[in-house]
Amino acid sequence: MISKSEILAYVVLFVGVGLLVFTFFNAYLFLVGALEIPSPSGLEEAFGEVLAPLIETCIRVMYLGIMGWIGSILTVRGIQFRTQLKQKES
Numbered sequence: 001m002i003s004k005s006e007i008l009a010y011v012v013l014f015v016g017v018g019l020l021v022f023t024f025f026n027a028y029l030f031l032v033g034a035l036e037i038p039s040p041s042g043l044e045e046a047f048g049e050v051l052a053p054l055i056e057t058c059i060r061v062m063y064l065g066i067m068g069w070i071g072s073i074l075t076v077r078g079i080q081f082r083t084q085l086k087q088k089e090s
Contacts, residue, residue: 005085013078019071027064 003085006082009078009081009085011078012074012081016071016074016076016078019067019074023064023067023071026067030060030064
């Protein structure tokens with residue numbers, strides 16, 4: 001019979017792997033999208049139109065980085081928890 005600890009280890013492992021898959025899928029969709037650089041006439045308009053997409057891109061990159069970091073931590077913890085349970089059983 002599977003113990004509650006084993007179920008918890010698998011849940012943590014699969015949540016971590018799920019977050020990693022979700023993060024890489026989002027990164028793929030983000031990189032496939034077309035990024036355009038506008039060519040406005042005035043310098044003020046140029047900064048306004050160029051900085052908005054750059055700030056949005058920075059936010060997305062930070063989001064993807066944090067999601068990947070959390071997903072990898074959860075995956076490692078799930079694997080460690082599962083191996084500790086196997087060592088206790090042996």
